[in-house]
Amino acid sequence: MDIALIGFGSVGKGVVQVFSKKQNQLRQKYDLSFSFKGIFTSRGAFLDSNGLDLQSILNIKDLTAHSSWKNGLSFMESIDDLDVDLVIEVTPTNIEHGEPGKSHIISSIKKGCDVVTANKGPLVVAFDELAELCRRGGCILRYEGSVGGGLPVFNLVRETLQGNTIHSLRGILNGTSNFILTQMTYERTSFESALKTAQELGYAEADPAADVEGTDAASKTVILANGLFGMNKGIDDVYIQGITKVTPEAIELAGNENFLIKHIASIEDGQIEVAPRLIQKTSPLAVDGTLNVVSLQTDLAKEITIIGQGAGGEETASAILSDVVDIHLTRKAK
Structure with a gap:
């Protein structure tokens, strides 16, 4: 070759x-x-x-x-x-x-x-x-x-889940935003402080807009929607909400009820979105640091979740x- x-x-x-x-x-x-x-x-x-x-x-x-x-x-x-x-x-x-x-x-x-x-x-x-x-x-x-x-998302579906119908997808597709929310959750810091730490560690760019405003995760969600679901969508078809307005107070309130706030990408019933969402602390999506995660809901294999480094x-x-x-x-x- x-x-x-x-x-x-x-x-x-x-x-x-x-x-x-x-x-x-x-x-x-x-x-x-x-x-x-x-x-x-x-x-x-x-x-x-x-x-x-x-x-x-x-x-x-x-x-x-x-x-x-x-x-x-x-x-x-x-x-x-x-x-x-x-x-x-x-x-x-x-x-x-x-x-x-x-x-x-x-x-x-x-x-x-x-x-x-x-x-x-x-x-x-x-x-x-x-x-x-x-x-x-x-x-x-x-x-x-x-x-x-x-993360072997497309290979998993093509080579291992043949015959399955993929009903929906949820995941965390940006390690920078996940790191920031993790810092805010466990270090009880502000968004600005967590972002600064992410930049100092090299997880965030000097201009972090694509990560924290959700456009990077949205672009990946579009590719998943088109590649796995045949949806023929573009970035304008995604509801996008970043993490810049997530507060330590909101995270603390969520934690008191056994929830986390995570930046969740989802594809379900023809709708695509990337936004901060409450998830249970026991959820397969409750990964920390710079990890990415994708969870597929299928008709035969039921829920399949893969976790790994999303960049590098x-x-x-x-x-x-x-x-x-x-x-x-x-x-x-x-």
């Missing part, structure tokens, strides 16, 4: 590290041999038609000093000359227009490549368009890493790796 990787931030580097580390295991367990022909960054690209030496790229401090480096070269400029089977797209997310990831994915599918992405933007703004392009072109699109980091380079790379293996096995079976 010949691969191109677009994006070399924390997730992209995590992909290179994980694939380099797991190379022998993938060959022995799944008969999967791979070669990265191109790795594209915001400043240029590593290109080698014979396959890149991943470890040398990970070890080098000055990317431009690498023998395979092409300064200023973009994926869109290179796509016609790239001879790859699969494209991994992990550029930064933009949920307003989905670019540049949307163009990367569309161009890859039109070239006949399978695609794995952790980029929420294209899936939020153009899910049906991308799915239709894949249907027409005979390509496979996988996006496990776009929701919940390493290696965690998301794990999801990407599972998607690549899935595509390999699907192609091999045909």
Whole structure:
């Protein structure tokens, strides 16, 4: 399998590290041999038609000093000359227009490549368009890493819950907001103080709006609604309420009645929302810190809940790796 990787931030580097580390295991367990022909960054690209030496790229401090480096070269400029089977797209997310990831994915599918992405933007703004392009072109699109980091939500439904009808979904899809609410609950601090702690620990960005106002969780909920429920929804279809107005007093009152306040994403009866909600302290959704959780209500297996780290380079790379293996096995079976 010949691969191109677009994006070399924390997730992209995590992909290179994980694939380099797991190379022998993938060959022995799944008969999967791979070669990265191109790795594209915001400043240029590593290109080698014979396959890149991943470890040398990970070890080098000055990317431009690498023998395979092409300064200023973009994926869109290179796509016609790239001879790859699969494209991994992990550029930064933009949920307003989905670019540049949307163009990367569309161009890859039109070239006949399978695609794995952790980029929420294209899936939020153009899910049906991308799915239709894949249907027409005979390509496979996988996006496990776009929701919940390493949580295997889509793989679970596709590979383990076949035959089940998914009635509803509830979950916590943003680790930053969950950490803040956890701090407010157990440290009895204000929202502002908890946010500052989250920023100091690196859990929250300098501009935390997407996390605390709910748009990040909402975008993930849209992808779940479209990918699991076939709902063809966009971000404007989600009722969104952030956590900025949650007070220590409200949390304390909830605690006195054996409830927690959590930022809950839900999909039920055609409605999608992300908002602070009361949940029982014994609920499967009562996870703390930066953990994410997804709970599915099904007709046969009843309630299925998965918990794990919702972000991180290696965690998301794990999801990407599972998607690549899935595509390999699907192609091999045909």
